[in-house]
Amino acid sequence: MTDAALLHTILCGSALFSHLLTGGTHSVEAYTHMKDSVHLISTQLQDPENEISDATLVSVAHLANFECISGNYDNWKLHIKGLHKMVMIRGDIETLDEDLRNKIIIADISGCVATLSRPHFTLTSSKKALTPNFPDLSEGFYNLAETCSFEMNLVTILEEIQHLSFLLIQTPLDIPAITTAITTLQHRLLIYHHTGYTRIPLVQELYCIAALLYLITISTSNQIFGPVGIFPHGNSTNIVLIQRLKALLDSRGLELEGRNTFVLWVLFQAGIAVGQYHDRTCFVGGLMEVTRGMGIGSWKEVERELKRYIWPEVVCGIEGMKLWDEVVNLREVDR
Numbered sequence: 001m002t003d004a005a006l007l008h009t010i011l012c013g014s015a016l017f018s019h020l021l022t023g024g025t026h027s028v029e030a031y032t033h034m035k036d037s038v039h040l041i042s043t044q045l046q047d048p049e050n051e052i053s054d055a056t057l058v059s060v061a062h063l064a065n066f067e068c069i070s071g072n073y074d075n076w077k078l079h080i081k082g083l084h085k086m087v088m089i090r091g092d093i094e095t096l097d098e099d100l101r102n103k104i105i106i107a108d109i110s111g112c113v114a115t116l117s118r119p120h121f122t123l124t125s126s127k128k129a130l131t132p133n134f135p136d137l138s139e140g141f142y143n144l145a146e147t148c149s150f151e152m153n154l155v156t157i158l159e160e161i162q163h164l165s166f167l168l169i170q171t172p173l174d175i176p177a178i179t180t181a182i183t184t185l186q187h188r189l190l191i192y193h194h195t196g197y198t199r200i201p202l203v204q205e206l207y208c209i210a211a212l213l214y215l216i217t218i219s220t221s222n223q224i225f226g227p228v229g230i231f232p233h234g235n236s237t238n239i240v241l242i243q244r245l246k247a248l249l250d251s252r253g254l255e256l257e258g259r260n261t262f263v264l265w266v267l268f269q270a271g272i273a274v275g276q277y278h279d280r281t282c283f284v285g286g287l288m289e290v291t292r293g294m295g296i297g298s299w300k301e302v303e304r305e306l307k308r309y310i311w312p313e314v315v316c317g318i319e320g321m322k323l324w325d326e327v328v329n330l331r332e333v334d335r
Contacts, residue, residue, distance in 0.1 A: 003053070003055035003056075003059070004040050005036075005037045005040035005041045005044065005055070005056065005059045006037075006055045006056075006058060006059045008033045008034075008036045008037035008040065009034075009037045009058075009063060011033045012037060012062075012063070012066060013030075013062055015027050015029040015033060016066055016070070030066070034063060034066065037059055037063060038063065041056060041059055041060065044056060052089055052090055054096075054100055057083065057087065057090075057096075057103075057104065060083045061083060061103045061104045061106075061107040062107070064076050064079035064080050064083060064108075065106065065110055067079060067111075068107070068110045068114060069110075073111060073114060073115050076111040077111065077115075079107075080107065080111060083107070083120075084120045087104065087121070093122075093123075102179075104121065105121060105123065105183055105187070108120050108121050109183055109187060109190075112186075113186055113190065113212055113216065113241070114238075114240060114241075116190075116193070116240045116244060117190070117194070118191065118194035119187050119190055119191065137155075137158060137159060137162060138162060138308060138309055138310060139308045140262065140308035140309035141158050141162070141309055141310070144203065144262055145158060148201065148203045148204065150204060151204075153188075153192060154192060154207070157185065157189060157192065158207075160181065160184075160185060160188075161215075164178065164181040164182065164185065164218070165310045165312045168218065168224065168312045168315060169312055169313075169314060173224065182215050182218060182219050185211075185215060189208050189211055189212055189215075190212075192208060193205065193208045193209075202256065203259065203262070205248060206248050206262075206266055209241055209248065210245065210265070210269045210270065211269075212241055213238065213241055213242075213245070213269045213270055213272075214269045214310070216238065216241075216273055217269070217316070218315050221314075221315045223315060224315065238273050242270060242274060245270055246282060249266070249267075249286065260290050260293055260294050261308060263286075264287070264291070264294070264302070264305055264306065265305075265306055265309045265310075267283050267286045267287050267290065268287070268306060268316070268320055268323060271283040271284065271287065272320060272323060275319075280323070280326075283323075284323070284326045284327055284330055287324075287327045288327050288330050288331055291327065292331075299324050302320075303320070306320070
């Protein structure tokens with residue numbers, strides 16, 4: 001490897017991931033390599049005779065990703081804005097090598113999901129169907145789309161998320177197809193949410209946020225991608241999404257009346273995404289309230305309702321049962 005900045009970036013990532021996997025919160029080694037990489041990149045860019053190389057773009061994309069994982073979103077944004085300028089100088093993101101393009105898009109999308117912001121890069125592929133033949137919508141989402149008059153754009157996203165869920169149960173797993181689907185769908189959901197932020201009805205926005213959380217659950221699934229996942233996430237990744245979802249649920253708009261099964265699905269997606277090692281008391285309490293109102297008392301009954309929407313056992317089953325156990329325990333205390 002001849003690019004010193006890229007070498008320091010790779011060493012930074014190695015130190016950061018090793019630290020995260022052992023439960024650490026701050027890696028001095030990772031910070032040192034990151035600082036060295038930033039210094040070298042700045043020096044390269046100040047020389048007008050130096051062209052912006054693929055190695056420089058990869059380095060900045062990785063640095064942005066590492067800042068996102070560490071929860072430093074201001075630094076992530078600085079890297080992404082700089083990366084966007086460099087890509088525009090090179091031409092356009094669609095002209096780059098596919099592997100390089102994917103690295104840049106992942107760095108952008110990861111931070112945009114965490115901050116619920118509009119993606120900085122436009123994807124031509126994001127406007128194309130992931131598959132020409134969509135499966136029929138599940139009963140729950142079909143009824144939701146019909147009764148809430150979902151726009152065709154959102155119906156298409158529903159269909160493609162259902163197709164992604166179908167890919168998760170195939171043998172062998174098509175990891176490249178799953179990865180592309182996750183990235184593309186995150187991009188589409190963020191664009192949809194940002195474009196109509198001031199006018200999206202409650203149910204549609206709840207679906208957007210819950211779907212983004214569901215995609216995070218898939219992308220960090222050990223069963224699908226191993227212990228690191230395709231988009232390693234720090235502890236702060238879900239905070240903005242969770243806060244927004246809580247605000248929507250607390251509004252208790254008339255649009256949610258009679259939609260207990262949908263709210264059940266949303267609460268399970270949120271509770272699973274938060275994880276059992278973080279505070280998910282509000283979601284456990286919400287599930288207790290909703291399931292009591294529905295007259296549900298067993299996991300089998302809960303699972304039957306969830307499968308009316310999207311509920312792939314491989315990524316949701318075990319974590320869903322753990323979450324239900326917490327609901328049962330709370331019910332016992334609340335008697």
